Amino acid sequence: MKKLKIVLLYNNRHSYPDPNDYRNQLEADFDDPETTEWQIRYLKRSGFEVIPIEANENAYLRLYRLRKKIDLVFNVSEGIYGLDREAQLPAMLEMLQIPYLGSRPLTQAIILDKAKTKEVLSFHGIPNLPFQVLRRSDEIIDTRLKFPLIVKPVAQGSSAGVTNESVVFSVEQLRHQAKKIIETFFQQPVIIEPFLSGREFSVPMMGNPPRILPIIEPNHKLLPKNYLPLDSLEVKWHFEEKAGSESYLQCPARLSRKLERKIKEICLQTWKALEIRDWCRIDIRCDREENPYVLEVNSPPGIIPPEVSRSSYFPLSARAAKISYQQLLEDLVKIALERYRKNYL
Ligand SMILES: Nc1ncnc2c1ncn2[C@@H]1O[C@H](COP(=O)(O)OP(=O)(O)OP(=O)(O)O)[C@@H](O)[C@H]1O
Ligand SMILES: [Mg+2]
Numbered sequence: 001m002k003k004l005k006i007v008l009l010y011n012n013r014h015s016y017p018d019p020n021d022y023r024n025q026l027e028a029d030f031d032d033p034e035t036t037e038w039q040i041r042y043l044k045r046s047g048f049e050v051i052p053i054e055a056n057e058n059a060y061l062r063l064y065r066l067r068k069k070i071d072l073v074f075n076v077s078e079g080i081y082g083l084d085r086e087a088q089l090p091a092m093l094e095m096l097q098i099p100y101l102g103s104r105p106l107t108q109a110i111i112l113d114k115a116k117t118k119e120v121l122s123f124h125g126i127p128n129l130p131f132q133v134l135r136r137s138d139e140i141i142d143t144r145l146k147f148p149l150i151v152k153p154v155a156q157g158s159s160a161g162v163t164n165e166s167v168v169f170s171v172e173q174l175r176h177q178a179k180k181i182i183e184t185f186f187q188q189p190v191i192i193e194p195f196l197s198g199r200e201f202s203v204p205m206m207g208n209p210p211r212i213l214p215i216i217e218p219n220h221k222l223l224p225k226n227y228l229p230l231d232s233l234e235v236k237w238h239f240e241e242k243a244g245s246e247s248y249l250q251c252p253a254r255l256s257r258k259l260e261r262k263i264k265e266i267c268l269q270t271w272k273a274l275e276i277r278d279w280c281r282i283d284i285r286c287d288r289e290e291n292p293y294v295l296e297v298n299s300p301p302g303i304i305p306p307e308v309s310r311s312s313y314f315p316l317s318a319r320a321a322k323i324s325y326q327q328l329l330e331d332l333v334k335i336a337l338e339r340y341r342k343n344y345l
Pocket of ligand 1: 194
């Protein structure tokens with residue numbers, strides 16, 4: 001049988017995320033070259049012919065030349081430049097009529113923007129937190145938002161720009177943090193919203209219709225005292241990578257029937273409202289009464305191979321479901337190809 005030709009579309013970072021250097025965090029969403037090398041190796045082991053393409057300015061030319069030969073693009077790229085960057089590569093692939101893994105450009109662009117995502121969720125009555133977007137740090141703050149608040153760049157991932165300093169308790173702190181993010185992230189607006197200190201969950205989903213994989217709960221109670229209870233950049237990229245952190249990520253999360261049902265229902269509604277395809281990971285946080293709210297959606301979610309990290313959420317959850325990394329990649333290829341075969345766009 002002819003080997004399937006798979007393009008692995010990726011972005012690589014040039015340095016490891018540093019909580020003290022916000023500019024460096026702009027590449028936090030990109031993968032280490034080591035991750036890409038392992039992904040290529042795994043896809044080859046599955047019997048695919050693999051063509052790696054970095055999702056930079058030259059990607060279009062390479063995809064254009066190969067367009068008649070590619071069976072599927074395995075897209076784990078983020079795109080480069082601007083607030084719509086996660087839509088860039090899917091848009092090129094649509095134009096070139098090359099099948100790819102993941103959601104279409106509209107969904108990708110909305111999901112990267114945490115505020116627009118919430119606007120869509122609210123229209124569909126899906127629980128999420130009130131918020132305000134600030135383009136300048138001296139804008140009037142909506143007094144309906146009660147401290148403590150969290151300040152986040154509106155369109156980043158992997159906790160870029162989200163550190164211990166992001167939780168603010170006064171207007172002065174808020175303006176200071178907003179100014180820092182807007183200036184270092186090239187005028188990117190910030191989103192501010194109430195900081196919830198209840199339980200947090202991350203929910204990986206895949207398939208059309210989606211299957212919900214085992215839910216992950218970062219147990220903030222296990223964090224050292226100098227960390228606030230959130231998955232900040234420090235926690236995600238430094239604490240979670242350390243030995244012993246596996247118990248920090250509880251998977252499957254221990255949930256009452258009622259809470260599990262609520263979370264699953266919210267995630268399925270979110271998938272539908274945003275017209276997600278193939279896979280994603282939804283982040284949820286609860287208030288003290290265990291009412292869940294959608295924080296944001298990740299698409300594509302990170303899938304770092306176990307050789308590089310044991311704490312990458314999607315593969316960690318897959319392992320809990322007895323799906324190996326190899327199998328996970330193969331399943332994702334199948335899910336995307338099947339979607340095209342069924343003409344379900
Ligand atoms: N409103 C909130 N209340 C409490 N904690 C929050 C809130 N918003 C974000 N957080 C914390 O900050 C972390 C990072 O925030 P968020 O998930 O919005 O950013 P991200 O960088 O897009 O994350 P990802 O790594 O999933 O791409 C969350 O996992 C959560 O721990
Ligand atoms: Mg998140």
